[in-house]
Amino acid sequence: MEFFGATIDLSFWQWLYDQPPTEQALVLFALGGWVFLTYYLLLGMAELWAEYRTHTKYSNRFEWVLLAIDVPPMFVQTPKAVEQIFAHLTGSLAHISVGDKFWMGKIQKSFSLEIISIEGYIQFLVRTEEEYRDLVEASIYAQYPEAEITEVEDYIINIPDKFPNEEYDVAGIEFKLTNDNAYPIRTYQEFEYSLSKEAVFSDPMAAILENFTRIGHGENLWLQIIVEPVGSEWKEKGIALAKKLLKGEGAEKYEIGGIGSYLIKFLNFFATEMGNAIQWNFEPKDPKDKKKEEKKGEGVTPGMKKTVEAIEEKISKVGFKNKLRILYAARKEVFKPSSCISGVVGAMNQFQIQDRNGIVPVASTSAHYDPKHKKSNLLKTSFVKAFKARKMKWKKYGGYIMNTEEMATLWHFPLPFVKTPLLHKAGHKRAEAPAGLPIEVFESPLKPKISGQTSPEETPKATSPEELPFG
Amino acid sequence: MNDTIVRHLVALIATIVAGLAYYAGYISGGYGWWWTIFSVLIVYGVVYSIVNAGSPPHK
Numbered sequence: 259m260e261f262f263g264a265t266i267d268l269s270f271w272q273w274l275y276d277q278p279p280t281e282q283a284l285v286l287f288a289l290g291g292w293v294f295l296t297y298y299l300l301l302g303m304a305e306l307w308a309e310y311r312t313h314t315k316y317s318n319r320f321e322w323v324l325l326a327i328d329v330p331p332m333f334v335q336t337p338k339a340v341e342q343i344f345a346h347l348t349g350s351l352a353h354i355s356v357g358d359k360f361w362m363g364k365i366q367k368s369f370s371l372e373i374i375s376i377e378g379y380i381q382f383l384v385r386t387e388e389e390y391r392d393l394v395e396a397s398i399y400a401q402y403p404e405a406e407i408t409e410v411e412d413y414i415i416n417i418p419d420k421f422p423n424e425e426y427d428v429a430g431i432e433f434k435l436t437n438d439n440a441y442p443i444r445t446y447q448e449f450e451y452s453l454s455k456e457a458v459f460s461d462p463m464a465a466i467l468e469n470f471t472r473i474g475h476g477e478n479l480w481l482q483i484i485v486e487p488v489g490s491e492w493k494e495k496g497i498a499l500a501k502k503l504l505k506g507e508g509a510e511k512y513e514i515g516g517i518g519s520y521l522i523k524f525l526n527f528f529a530t531e532m533g534n535a536i537q538w539n540f541e542p543k544d545p546k547d548k549k550k551e552e553k554k555g556e557g558v559t560p561g562m563k564k565t566v567e568a569i570e571e572k573i574s575k576v577g578f579k580n581k582l583r584i585l586y587a588a589r590k591e592v593f594k595p596s597s598c599i600s601g602v603v604g605a606m607n608q609f610q611i612q613d614r615n616g617i618v619p620v621a622s623t624s625a626h627y628d629p630k631h632k633k634s635n636l637l638k639t640s641f642v643k644a645f646k647a648r649k650m651k652w653k654k655y656g657g658y659i660m661n662t663e664e665m666a667t668l669w670h671f672p673l674p675f676v677k678t679p680l681l682h683k684a685g686h687k688r689a690e691a692p693a694g695l696p697i698e699v700f701e702s703p704l705k706p707k708i709s710g711q712t713s714p715e716e717t718p719k720a721t722s723p724e725e726l727p728f729g
Numbered sequence: 730m731n732d733t734i735v736r737h738l739v740a741l742i743a744t745i746v747a748g749l750a751y752y753a754g755y756i757s758g759g760y761g762w763w764w765t766i767f768s769v770l771i772v773y774g775v776v777y778s779i780v781n782a783g784s785p786p787h788k
Contacts, residue, residue, distance in 0.1 A: 270760055284756075285756060288752050288753050288755075288756035288757065289753065289756065289757050289760070289764045289768070290753075290764065290767065290768050290771075292749040292750075292752065292753055292768065293768050293771045293772055293775070295745075295749065296746055296749055296772055296775065297775045297779075299742045299745055299746060300742070300746065300775065300776060300779055301779055302738075302742065303738070303739055303742045303743075304779045304780065306735055306738055306739065307735075307739065310732070310735045314732075354782045354783065355782055356780055356781065356782045358782065359782040359783075360780065360782075489783065491783070
């Protein structure tokens with residue numbers, strides 16, 4: 259075939275066209291289709307390899323520390339202080355090179371921000387790797403100078419690893435964002451309202467903690483937010499989204515990254531051109547259409563402009579990869595997850611803003627079409643394993659990005675007016691109580707961790723050095 | 730994950746990729762060497778994108 263003086267040989271395509279479909283598929287696979295299969299195989303191999311190196315070279319040396327944090331009961335600090343704590347924690351952001359990742363198995367170390375209720379005893383905890391213990395303590399003391407930080411033993415070891423179990427049963431829920439990472443949720447600043455001249459703060463923690471106070475004997479409710487600092491990649495995506503919204507194009511809800519997006523774009527282009535060919539339309543695009551596209555942005559609604567402003571505000575702050583999950587564990591005779599889990603799920607709805615973002619459950623330990631509870635028991639076992647290890651990813655559900663302001667909204671020490679009688683708080687003064695007072699004491703079920711402790715019998719008796727000038 | 734399973738999986742994937750490359754060369758040889766070269770170049774780009782540690786912390 260002659261085309262502008264050049265000869266194009268189409269005999270191969272004519273031959274391919276004449277072949278049966280199976281032969282066509284085989285030839286196309288051999289000539290280039292195998293690259294797609296190779297991509298997914300190599301991707302899987304790279305992930306397996308990196309995980310293998312992490313387990314054998316890096317994470318097996320981690321020493322996790324669980325810190326119980328008590329703040330004074332009448333110490334008034336807004337969630338802004340906790341936001342500062344999180345900003346401080348970005349100091350742990352590691353620069354990981356290709357060699358670090360694939361040879362040394364290096365990964366970004368994470369923190370776990372936890373709120374737990376053990377039989378109604380509520381405690382705020384932070385789990386960190388030993389390397390960042392000082393960073394965590396310094397960041398908390400900087401904002402709460404009178405806070406008490408105690409290293410405690412991991413409370414979760416009492417729960418069995420495998421289900422079904424004769425003694426215990428569990429129920430867990432994993433949460434996700436409803437929209438793209440760049441959209442913000444309702445943050446603590448939007449929980450302020452004014453009944454009088456002074457701004458009043460309706461603490462969102464009150465609704466969450468209320469469910470933790472309802473835990474009775476033999477029951478436990480634990481909430482964990484796994485966080486790890488991230489670079490600036492998510493911000494660039496946020497800027498691109500804001501620009502798109504300003505053009506009036508709207509966001510593509512289900513974006514496929516990498517090679518998949520190119521494939522979809524190519525197929526889209528191919529389908530459009532095929533449509534043009536069928537309609538015998540080879541005219542270039544009308545220049546008026548271009549002007550129409552340029553004018554698209556003029557139709558952006560005031561609400562959309564506010565959303566874009568909110569996106570810009572979100573990306574102006576430091577981001578963390580997050581994962582929120584709750585676990586209800588109780589003895590079988592008192593097991594009643596609906597009494598508190600649905601309350602926590604409901605409390606998460608207060609962070610929802612229409613057309614922006616919200617926090618909703620994405621997966622749980624319950625299963626459909628499971629009369630013998632086989633599937634749900636498998637889910638429970640794997641959920642508890644992920645919860646104990648504080649894993650960012652459970653099944654296919656990975657983390658999402660939140661900035662420090664959003665994180666501080668979800669996890670901050672409640673303000674003094676929030677009535678949580680069993681929330682453990684640091685004392686006002688360390689003075690001896692008057693004798694004979696009828697004091698009811700709630701003992702902490704968390705055991706303080708004491709390293710290198712020896713019994714009084716084993717303590718070696720100190721002997722004074724011989725050459726001292728005193729007798 | 731068990732070491733033995735990882736080793737088996739890596740060996741299996743490497744074998745499949747080698748088999749695919751051989752098959753592509755065998756078939757495309759009859760139609761033109763550029764098919765294999767072009768596909769292998771794409772594989773180069775694919776591997777380059779996979780072997781990535783993520784974005785640097787602060788740009």
